[in-house]
Amino acid sequence: MRFMVLGPLQIVVDGEPRPSLGKTAALLAALLLDRNRPVSVERLIETVWPDDPPRTPQRQLQNRVAEIRSLIGGDPGCALETIGQAYQLRVGPGGIDVDRFESGRAYARSLVEDGDPVEALAVYDRALGLWRGPAFAGLSGRLIETGAAVLEESRMEVVEERLDLLLHLRRFDLAAAEARGLLADHPFRERLVCQLMKGLAATGRTAEALEAYETLRRALAETLGIDPGSQVRQVHLDILRGNLDPHGPTGGPSTRSRPRVPHQLPAPVPGFVGRTAELARIDDRWARRDGKGPLAIAITGIGGAGKTALGLEWARRRGDDFPDGQLHADLRGGETGAAQPLTVLHGFLRALGARPTDLPGDLGQAAANYRALLAGRRVLVFLDNARDADQVRPLLPGAGGSAVVVTGR
Structure with missing residues (x-):
């Protein structure tokens, strides 16, 4: 559902x-x-x-x-x-389309940072394709309308991020045409005006670019009594001076050398012996994985049976299969203060490079961001001492070649 x-x-x-x-x-x-x-x-x-x-x-x-x-x-x-x-x-x-939209946005941003704007553009298109009209269309009331407005702002931010990619990819005509169409409904969004001006100026339509600035300036003065912001004024000045950089300050793509690789696994048990049959069974599961989703390996047994030692030994032997790192959490399932999935996700997100200010307070959104950061990567997630499936489910990666080892009674 x-x-x-x-x-x-x-x-x-x-x-x-x-x-x-x-x-x-x-x-x-x-x-x-x-x-x-x-x-x-x-x-x-x-x-x-x-x-x-x-x-x-x-x-x-x-x-x-x-x-x-x-x-x-x-x-x-x-x-x-x-x-x-x-x-x-x-x-x-993933049970609500908002989660899938935000997950797509986070994944597209990670692709931009990794230097793959073409694939990022495709991901942005798929995320925007989830919209079938205004959020909660047909429903009224202050609280619903406020929530819908927040979602609409998220949609427009994604639209603008996508237009930055079009400019970065030198698809200036398309960027200008789409920005012009959007400004008909959002005439005061200055980032859209910057994008329109850049697209027009980059294709030799300088007069139209300057007219776009004048249209905004007049509208702001007559409606709100204010001037355009510093960013759009700078683009206007650059066009007048003839030194506009089409890839310049509208929030265009940046690159980074590589994503953060966490190494959180505890040391394996020294002198580990035995469990040959169990290790062989896990290896067989790993060899027969289909690659469409993460492999989940559950190791169960009574307290003190060596579940964690077995899982860590397999992880040690298969370390080269997970070049993008390992995540670890003690879920404390056998104790009264079992770990909350949201708290664990916040720790994983920080380990994967998320800023403290970017940690969602909503479990579904945090799980969506987590899956987006793991998409296309091979990471081993070790969930020790789990209580039940509900505690584990939000901590599972989405599609890709990762594996999850879960231990519990």
């Missing part, structure tokens, strides 16, 4: 949309905006009935919660839970 919000709200099962959600749509939208977090009954009532709540709003809310639970059924990837005086819609990684 997947939730689609980048357009009219839909639930899709096995590729087929479920029937119209009717009166439950606003409630589901509110839960999806705060997915994997408790949402108070008061906030949900305000969202569903912003102007004219019924006489028994809590009872009506309970009825609609029951309808959503019926729609979800027994799908293992999501659940609608009651938490005190709040409800929480649990959505697994």
Whole structure:
């Protein structure tokens, strides 16, 4: 089951949309905006009935919660839970199109940093192709409209990042045409104006580029009483002086030598002997992997049986198969304070090079960013002392040649 919000709200099962959600749509939208977090009954009532709540709003809310639970059924990837005086819609990684959109954006950015703008452009196109119209199209209410506006801003940022790539790839005519079309609906987005001016000037249409600046300047003065920002003024000045760099400061692609390679595995047990049959079984699984997704290897047994030692020994022997590094986390599944998947993901993201300011507070988004950073890489992820599948599932890589070793009782 997947939730689609980048357009009219839909639930899709096995590729087929479920029937119209009717009166439950606003409630589901509110839960999806705060997915994997408790949402108070008061906030949900305000969202569903912003102007004219019924006489028994809590009872009506309970009825609609029951309808959503019926729609979800027994799908293992999501659940609608009651938490005190709040409800929480649990959505697994990739269970909502927003996660896939943000994952694509993160992957495209990593490709740009790795010096592959052509593939990055294709990834941006696929991410933008997930949009079927305005987010939560057809639904109203202050909270839903605010959430939709945040998503729309993310979409426009991706559109602008993609236009920077077109300029970088010297596809100036296409960049200018697309920027001009977008400015019809977003006349005050100065980055778009910069991109239009650069595309026009690079193809010899200097007068049109200068007119684009004048159009923005007049609109800002007449509507808001302000001047254009420093970035667009600089592009205007560069055009006047004839020294415009089409690849210049609109946030164009940068490069880096190579992605960060973490090495987090503990040292293997000294003098390890035995477990020949078990090591051979793991080797056989590794040899028969299909390459479409990560290989997951589960090692179970009672406490003290040597699960971790076995996993680390196999990792030592197969070290050359994982040139992009190893990640390790003790999930503390046998203890009262089991590790939270979001906390573990934050540690993995930092180890893979994410800045502290770029760590999402949402589990689904953090998992999507994690999978994007591992896409196309061969990394060994060692999850020690796991409690259950729900704790492990968000920590699994997506497509690619990585492997996951999980130990637990």
